[in-house]
Amino acid sequence: MDIVMTIATTVVEQLQKPTLAFLIAGMLLASLGSKFEVPEPVYKFIVILLLLKVGMGAGISVREADLMSLLVPALGAGVVGILIVLIGSRTLVRLRGVSELDGLATVGLFGAVSASTLAAGMAVLDDQQLYYEGFIGALYPFMDIAALVTAIVLAKLAQARKATAIQSVGGTGGAALAGGPAGGVGGSAPIGGMDKGLLGGILTDTFRSPAISALVIGLALGMFSQPDSVYKSFYEPLFRGLLSVLMLIMGMEAWSRLSELRKVAHAYVLYALTAPLVHGLLGFGAGLVAHHFTGFSAGGVVLLSIMAASSSDISGPPTMRGALPEANSSAYVGASTGLGTPVAILSIPVWIALAEMVIGF
Template sequence: MVIAALGSELVIPEAITQIIVFMLLMKIGLTGGQAIRNSNLTEMVLPVAFAMALGILIVFIARYTLAKLPKVKTVDAIATGGLFGAVSGSTMAAALTVLDGQKIQYEAWAGALYPFMDIPALVTAIVIANIYLNKKKRSAAGESFSKQEYLSKQTVAAGDYPDQQDYPSTRQEYLSKQQSADNRVKIWPIVKESLQGSALSAMLLGIAIGILAQPESVYKSFYDPAFRGLLSILMLVMGMEAWSRLGELRKVAQWYVVYSVVAPLLHGFIAFGLGMIAHYTTGFSMGGVVVLAVIASSSSDISGPPTLRAGIPSANPSAYIGASTAIGTPIAIGVGIPLFLGLAQAIGGG
């Protein structure tokens, strides 16, 4: 961020960044896939359920906190919640690297929790936003409705309504007739778009290869040794991107700054608490608890923005992308990772 602030002309080509992200997520996917292949799947049930619940819960938190603040548009707040509920692959990669460096044990499949939090968050945000927009649209139509106006604009053929009983005589009846199938939110296209996103596609590909093939040799000779170096380059890119997004935050309400600082830590603490429940009931490791907390505190920087742009086109990208990239991600990495790691060590005595 300092380099960008000083006006450096350093540029990492987008193609290189995409390759780096692909390799990092492939490595995480391969790790998870190999672990799933060799593990007891019943151990994953509770962490997976908690990951899904967290993705949905985070969106509702934004809907009923951020959206209620002055000068914050509801649809922008919902989109922001969706982005903060979704997962940052780079933040998760950084957390796994720190855990490895501290020699803290965690389930190798912990990285596979990513899609179980990411997809529900994006789907929930888009569904809630569209329901809100449709309700707002119908409400506006109902306010301007009158039976006389409606009848004056209709050309009714003789005998169509012999008893005049089919005319919409109340606002509720009018609104119910306006609620067509086109206004209903279709969930599967959202899920499909999320799964087809570059980030999730790379991770799911890695998981599939790890489960169905035996990639240990290429994993040990190629993906694993390059992981830390590639991650360091991605952190540089993200820092420069974060600085560029700070300008966008100035265009929207200052409450986004407050939310971006508080939300990652709040989400992480909720996830840490749920992780501890899994720890005491199923033996989920303290390292796994840290991973769950970190991915909950993260906000999507790869797959989330294009998904939300397509699913909630009326939302302001300066609000949700600026809040996530400029402040949310640095907080999750710089504060969240050491905080939750230290908390786990204090509780676990390690």
């Protein structure tokens, strides 16, 4: 009972902090039908600045970090990303009313990382002056890419199996229906041939996405140049103010996306409400392993939990649209942005309270 009260008290306290309060305010504005809006170019500019800040901060820290201290949590982040997709392929994908393709696209986004949620978590820890490793931002691509690649490969294999089944039943007619050799799944081309270059294409598309590109270039600048002065004089002072505006936008976006979930099975709603908490526990477990072997901080465990609980809202959707154009975006974007992101951000106090009880700050 004491544990529940501790977590509940922490949650209530955190909801009053600027980061979470702006998210709730955005949802309230949208629910009241407010015409308030931030122009799309301004939104993109804010996101790019935040990601450059996170990337540079991580790069500066990586320069001074012990390789093993970075390697263990990075490996844990990648494993968690893959596990989230594999678990989702055995849960959401098998629920009634969920197609295999739409389900895998959804779990791929939930396995990937929300840069804005990670930035929100950092801001919350900074406000409370809780220490975490500066290289945390460098863990983002490990979990993000691992999840997206795993989900897309599983979806492509599912499409290939379906096309092969149609072909075997319908003969040449089935091959024509499936697209035949020109479609890359039938005819003389083996299924293994269909996947040739698939991984490279997914990685290329992912790294070319605005979010990953900004994060990676920021990471490279931090590691291989000396951006410390501009980082401290420009990016750090702007960080919290820009993040508050982003949270306001995300709150309004989340509320508007809820309507998209009416078009798909209720299973997506159930998944979006519960998955962030389950995934956060996976991230917490990976963080505890890193804490045991490398002394990974309690703040680092919290941020790894937040990364796992989050669902991609910037880099993931464009990647899914490009790799799986047949998937229903109302399902995977509605579940991710509409419910998954608010749940993940509002669960930040839970991971802080849990880390305080298990590890201590």
